[in-house]
Amino acid sequence: MSIDARIAEVISATDVAFNAGLESGVTIGSIATIFRETQVNDPDSGEPLGIVRRPAVRFKINEVHQRFSVGTTTDHVRRADSSLFPGLKNQPERIRVTTDSSARDYRTRVIEIGQYVEIDPPENEATSTE
Numbered sequence: 001m002s003i004d005a006r007i008a009e010v011i012s013a014t015d016v017a018f019n020a021g022l023e024s025g026v027t028i029g030s031i032a033t034i035f036r037e038t039q040v041n042d043p044d045s046g047e048p049l050g051i052v053r054r055p056a057v058r059f060k061i062n063e064v065h066q067r068f069s070v071g072t073t074t075d076h077v078r079r080a081d082s083s084l085f086p087g088l089k090n091q092p093e094r095i096r097v098t099t100d101s102s103a104r105d106y107r108t109r110v111i112e113i114g115q116y117v118e119i120d121p122p123e124n125e126a127t128s129t130e
Contacts, residue, residue, distance in 0.1 A: 003119040005032065005069075007111055013096040014073045016059055016111070020119060026069045029122030030061040034111060057095055057109050061119070069119075073097060077107050 005020035020026050036056040040049045059071030076092035096108045104110050 001121075003030075005117050005119050007034075007113055007115045007117060008068055009113065010097060010099055010111065011070060013098065013108075014094055015070055016073075016097060017068050017070050018061075018117060018119065019068055021065045021068045023066055024119075026061055026064050026119055027122065028061060028064055030069070030071075030119050031074070031122070032059040032061060032069075032071045032117045032119045033057070034109075034115060034117050057097060057111065059117075 003020050003024050003026060005018040005024070005026075007016055008019045009017040011017055016032075018026075018032055033055050034057045035053050038052045038054075040052055041047065042049055058074045060074050061069045061071045063070040073095045075095040077095060078092050093107050097111050098104075098108055099110065099112060101110050
């Protein structure tokens, strides 16, 4: 079962604090997900058809306090291949986050303080059957 939370603070380029902790049931290893929602409209009528919801950034919770938790980004991206060095393979880079929209690049996602997130239990807990 997901825990609804919000972004409380951007700690660093890869660490974010959430306003849910032990009191809410968050545990080490939980996964916090920020979603991107896109409104889909009919091209002829302009009528809204629905919303497509996709994960934008995921964080693994690595620190849990009574009323808040901290997670680190888990997703990676690769820079587009460069023709300058065709034999050189691009290494994956960890997704970064910021609240500054001017700092957006191929690996940096812009997030907002107060933005909603869903925190799910660690995979081994989510799939266990008791």
